[in-house]
Amino acid sequence: MPAASTSLDFFDDDYWLSHEDYLTSEQADADVSEVLGLLHVTSGVLLDAPCGAGRLAARMSQLGFVVDGVDLDPRALDLARSQQEGLSRKVNYLERDLRDLKGLGPYDVILSWFNSFGYFTAEENLQILQDFQGLLRPGGILLINTLDLDMVREIVEEGPLEEVIEVRGRTISSRAVLEGHRLVTTRAGNSGEGRTTKVSSVELFAVDQWKAQLEGMGFTSVEVFERIEPTHSDPVAEITVKAVL
Secondary structure: OOOOOOOHHHOOHHHHHHOOOOOOHHHHHHHHHHHHHHHOOOOEEEEEOOOOOOHHHHHHHHOOEEEEEEEOOHHHHHHHHHOOOOOOOOOEEEEOOOOOOOOOOOEEEEEEOOOOOOOOOHHHHHHHHHHHHHHEEEEEEEEEEEEEHHHHHHHHOOOOEEEEEEEOOEEEEEEEEEEOOEEEEEEEEEEOOEEEEEEEEEEOEOHHHHHHHHHHOOOOEEEEEEOOOOOOOOOOOEEEEEEEO
């Protein structure tokens, strides 16, 4: 696999199992509270991209936003849709690639949460940001939850980030290294049914790079915030970029 791309099959059962401690209702509620505190608005048309299984999209919809959720994983979308039964307000879930958002919008808010941005080539990632900008109404807000390149570089100076977890009879190990400005993660899963190995590569930016890049696209205000606890992610390295058009 090329170092500058990530296949959809990286987001398999092992991916979801390894993030079980984060993907909880309690954490989703905390995430939504954090998002609302950054937005300072409680209504409007919102795009959640990518939306995964709809953790945030569904909650934002029930709070009064009109929500489109896009993702390329049909299993995640099926789960998201199944959880809408009986809800008075529903999310419009769409199976779409982030590199092809034509025909959508305009939006008051675009949300990209849970370190979901940066998995394509540098050129494609830049185009996605430009597309986000083009889908926003004047005064619209872009929120991107990501990792700070400088903080990650400082952390990995002592060696690769390595983790081994045991979950539901499966051993899942991961090893992450920084290659230039991309965090490359190799994940291996072992069980009685065999071994799987997957690789992902995500492009990271430093705070000043985020500001320069988004301001160069026409955003009038770009701010960067630290994560708010409680969070089961890594609040040391995580940041949220808020850009106002």
